[in-house]
Amino acid sequence: xxxxxxxxxxxxxxxxxxxxxxxxxxxxxxxxxxxxxxxxxxxxxxxxxxxxxxxxxxxxxxxxxxxxxxxxxxxxxxxxxxxxxxxxxxxxxxxxxxxxxxxxxxxxxxxxxxxxxxxxxxxxxxxxxxxxxxxxxxxxxxxxxxxxxxxxxxxxxxxxxxxxxxxxxxxxxxxxxxxxxxxxxxxxxxxxxxxxxxxxxxxxxxxxxxxxxxxxxxxxxxxxxxxxxxxxxxxxxxxxxxxxxxxxxxxxxxxxxxxxxxxxxxxxxxxxxxxxxxxxxxxxxxxxxxxxxxxxxxxxxxxxxxxxxxxxxxxxxxxxxxxxxxxxxxxxxxxxxxxxxxxxxxxxxxxxxxxxxxxxxxxxxxxxxxxxxxxxxxxxxxxxxxxxxxxxxxxxxxxxxxxxxxxxxxxxxxxxxxxxxxxxxxxxxxxxxxxxxxxxxxxxxxxxxxxxxxxxxxxxxxxxxxxxxxxxxxxxxxxxxxxxxxxxxxxxxxxxxxxxxxxxxxxxxxxxxxxxxxxxxxxxxxxxxxxxxxxxxxxxxxxxxxxxxxxxxxxxxxxxxxxxxxxxxxxxxxxxxxxxxxxx
Numbered sequence: 001x002x003x004x005x006x007x008x009x010x011x012x013x014x015x016x017x018x019x020x021x022x023x024x025x026x027x028x029x030x031x032x033x034x035x036x037x038x039x040x041x042x043x044x045x046x047x048x049x050x051x052x053x054x055x056x057x058x059x060x061x062x063x064x065x066x067x068x069x070x071x072x073x074x075x076x077x078x079x080x081x082x083x084x085x086x087x088x089x090x091x092x093x094x095x096x097x098x099x100x101x102x103x104x105x106x107x108x109x110x111x112x113x114x115x116x117x118x119x120x121x122x123x124x125x126x127x128x129x130x131x132x133x134x135x136x137x138x139x140x141x142x143x144x145x146x147x148x149x150x151x152x153x154x155x156x157x158x159x160x161x162x163x164x165x166x167x168x169x170x171x172x173x174x175x176x177x178x179x180x181x182x183x184x185x186x187x188x189x190x191x192x193x194x195x196x197x198x199x200x201x202x203x204x205x206x207x208x209x210x211x212x213x214x215x216x217x218x219x220x221x222x223x224x225x226x227x228x229x230x231x232x233x234x235x236x237x238x239x240x241x242x243x244x245x246x247x248x249x250x251x252x253x254x255x256x257x258x259x260x261x262x263x264x265x266x267x268x269x270x271x272x273x274x275x276x277x278x279x280x281x282x283x284x285x286x287x288x289x290x291x292x293x294x295x296x297x298x299x300x301x302x303x304x305x306x307x308x309x310x311x312x313x314x315x316x317x318x319x320x321x322x323x324x325x326x327x328x329x330x331x332x333x334x335x336x337x338x339x340x341x342x343x344x345x346x347x348x349x350x351x352x353x354x355x356x357x358x359x360x361x362x363x364x365x366x367x368x369x370x371x372x373x374x375x376x377x378x379x380x381x382x383x384x385x386x387x388x389x390x391x392x393x394x395x396x397x398x399x400x401x402x403x404x405x406x407x408x409x410x411x412x413x414x415x416x417x418x419x420x421x422x423x424x425x426x427x428x429x430x431x432x433x434x435x436x437x438x439x440x441x442x443x444x445x446x447x448x449x450x451x452x453x454x455x456x457x458x459x460x461x462x463x464x465x466x467x468x469x470x471x472x473x474x475x476x477x478x479x480x481x482x483x484x485x486x487x488x489x490x491x492x493x494x495x496x497x498x499x500x501x502x503x504x505x506x507x508x509x510x511x512x513x514x515x516x517x518x519x520x521x522x523x524x525x526x527x528x529x530x531x532x533x534x535x536x537x538x539x540x541x542x543x544x545x546x547x548x549x550x551x552x553x554x555x556x557x558x559x560x561x562x563x564x565x566x567x568x569x570x571x572x573x574x575x576x577x578x579x580x581x582x583x584x
Contacts, residue, residue, distance in 0.1 A: 010372040012485070038166035069155060070117065076158045076244065078109040080237035120148040127491070131293025133322040135332060141293060148493020150252045152451045156496070157247035160540065161240050251496060255451070258495035262487055264306060264460070265503040267467060267521055270510040272439040275417040277393035281386070281507040284312035284342070287425070287444025288486030289489065291333045292323035296489040300336040302500065303487050307340060310504045314344035314386050317376075318444045319351025319403060319425030323490065326361035331369075338375040343389040346376040349400035351425035351445060379423065393423075396421060396507075399438075404428060419507075427483050430462040434472040434479035440507070441481045448485035448498030448527030453532035455497065455539060467520055477510050480520065485527060497530035508579070 010501050041059040042256020048055045074089050076189065089453075093114065096107040123144020131141045216575070284307045289295055307315055324330055340346045354362045364501035366378045377384055386396040400423040420438050449455030450463040458464045463483045471478035485501050513519070 033537050034173055037192055048279070063414065069151075073112070073113075073151075073154065073158060076115055076162070076237075076240060078113050081234055081241045082106065082109050108297060112283070114264045116147070117151075119144050120151060123493075124148040127293045127366045132327075133329060134296065135329065136298060137294050137372070145294065146256070148249070149451055150255070151493045152253060153251045153494070153496050154244075154248050154453070156452060157251065160247065163243050163541075165240060172477050192335045194529035199397045210572060217436065247412075252494070255494040255496040258499050259489070259493045260500075262302075262306075262500035262502060262522060264310070265501050266506070267503065268506050268513060269440060269480055269482065270477070270506050270513050270520055271396075271419050271421070272479060272510065273417060273437075273476065273511045274507055275393050275395070275419070276509055276512070277391055278388055278396055278419070278507060279509045279512050280313075281388055281394070281396065282310070282312045283314050283316060283386075283421070283505045283507060284310045285316040285318055285442050285482075285505065286487050287318040287442075287484045288320045288447060288489055289317075290320055290323035290486075290488045290490050291330065294491070294493045295333075297333050297336070299488055300333055304336040306502055312342050312504060313388055314398070315340050315346045316398070316423055316442055317344045317346070317348040318423050318442050318484065319349055319487075320444060320490070321348065321351075322357060322362055323353045325357050326365050331365070334365075338371040340375065343383070344386045346377050346386060347398060347423065349402070349423040349425060356404055383536050399423065401425075402519050403532070419536055421475065421507075427463050427481060428462045428468050430479070430481045431472060432466075434470045434474065437474075439476075439479050440505075441479070441486070442505075443481065444484045444486055446483060446485070446527075447489040448495070448525070450489050450496075450498050451494055452497040452530050453534040453538060455527060456534040459535065463528075464531060465525040467522055469520065469522055498527045546556055 037448060043054070045052045045056045045059070071089050078092070079085075079087055079089075085357055089110075092106070092110045095109045096102065096114070099107050102108050123141055123146075126138075126141050129144035131138055131145075136411060164404075197269070197313065286303055286307060288302065291300060319339075322330060322334065337346075348358060348366065350362065363378065363380075366376065367370050380402040381400075383397050383399040386398050388392075388394040395418055397418045397420045403425045420440075422433060422438045422441045424433075424441055424443055426445045427441070430438075430441055434443055443463070446458050446461060446464040449458055455464070461483075462470075463481045465483050465485050468483075469478045470481060470482045482503065482505065484503055485495075485498055487500055487502060489495070489500065508518070
């Protein structure tokens with residue numbers, strides 16, 4: 001071997017040793033971080049007392065899930081368009097914090113990524129803990145808290161672009177253009193399977209052999225091809241990034257207007273046992289105003305003005321109207337409710353958030369304090385009679401139930417031949433209610449899922465948005481459940497594949513509707529369709545995410561097996577070489 005070849009071999013061996021040391025250090029850091037995370041979680045859980053179960057779930061499931069989501073977003077928004085496959089979130093984050101001046105390509109995208117997420121999470125913290133002390137929502141909290149909510153929209157945009165890219169690679173590139181394995185190469189081979197240590201050593205040995213035979217031109221061509229391939233991958237990733245940002249911006253703006261511009265729904269609802277004298281009774285309803293950090297005085301005024309403009313016979317507020325402890329600020333925010341007007345009165349039942357924020361204080365506010373006590377009737381497992389401004393022969397029992405979260409159940413509905421309408425904040429138990437004679441149940445609580453794909457959490461409810469029919473074989477005909485998606489909603493004020501609403505329900509006798517050729521509007525709402533879409537697509541997406549992990553694990557086993565075979569081969573070659581030098 002010449003002196004030049006010896007230098008190349010020494011360099012290759014040195015590179016291999018550095019790779020081994022770097023790999024070992026990386027494994028050691030990962031092991032230390034995992035041990036610290038688990039140990040700290042166990043220690044704090046042991047000190048948490050009654051809160052240990054909740055903390056354990058959030059620490060060992062919630063935080064890893066948040067990290068995986070952040071990493072997934074960083075891969076698509078920062079690494080793929082600007083960095084190399086070997087870059088990691090932790091390493092580039094540290095580089096961004098310690099590099100001055102920042103690198104426009106390497107560190108600036110990651111820095112902007114973290115600034116955005118820190119502001120979003122700060123908005124979430126302030127929105128839950130600070131924003132209740134103002135009559136109107138604080139602008140900084142509105143922007144950053146809505147930014148926090150838009151992270152789900154961002155995930156949806158990234159997911160859709162990934163799905164479209166996979167579909168193109170699998171159907172067009174692979175099947176139609178003959179680029180076999182294009183989808184697999186993009187989705188997991190180039191993402192999860194970086195060159196293993198054994199492969200790097202083999203590449204180093206190959207470069208030594210190539211240099212030794214004098215094929216330097218081949219080496220130069222191979223070295224030049226790698227940057228070209230990297231540039232091509234980055235260029236494609238930048239186009240995907242542009243599409244992600246366009247979708248994210250479009251969907252977020254759409255969600256903002258859907259949240260701040262409630263729809264006024266007008267429906268005809270057949271009510272079993274409704275007397276002909278009550279036909280055409282107009283009942284206005286609203287739910288989920290959530291007076292708090294994201295809903296203030298102006299939102300309460302909007303709801304009151306629009307409900308009054310419907311000229312209803314009665315008004316029903318079906319829970320979660322308040323979403324903060326009762327204080328003087330709360331009283332001022334809710335004061336517009338005292339201006340609701342209807343001939344048969346204004347009625348309210350509680351939701352889970354009044355229970356969370358102090359149901360006793362809300363009960364005292366509405367029943368004992370002026371002007372609230374004179375302006376509305378609070379119903380908790382109680383009923384009131386509606387008679388269409390004392391119209392002879394018109395009687396409707398309006399039953400207001402305590403929320404499931406506060407009562408742990410409900411009293412049996414009134415046994416009566418009268419038509420019965422029930423206010424039940426959470427849309428549970430409708431089949432039993434129909435059997436008990438309830439002709440119409442009014443609910444809220446679900447917010448229509450609010451921001452997709454949260455819709456998947458609503459599967460257990462009897463309905464999540466709009467009107468649904470429940471036929472339990474009653475001689476009086478089917479009963480109905482109407483679920484409002486809410487005036488405002490809880491948390492970030494965005495509505496992605498849901499909407500905000502108030503409703504005017506015109507109560508009709510089944511006979512009158514049939515005679516006029518009318519049918520109740522049982523069409524599937526956008527929110528309901530989005531829920532079923534989430535149920536079908538999310539498991540498939542999770543399965544696709546597991547494929548790279550499985551392939552990575554299989555590749556690790558293959559690399560270990562090859563490495564073991566390489567060690568055995570080297571040992572055998574060494575024995576043979578020694579046999580030649582020292583023959584028996």
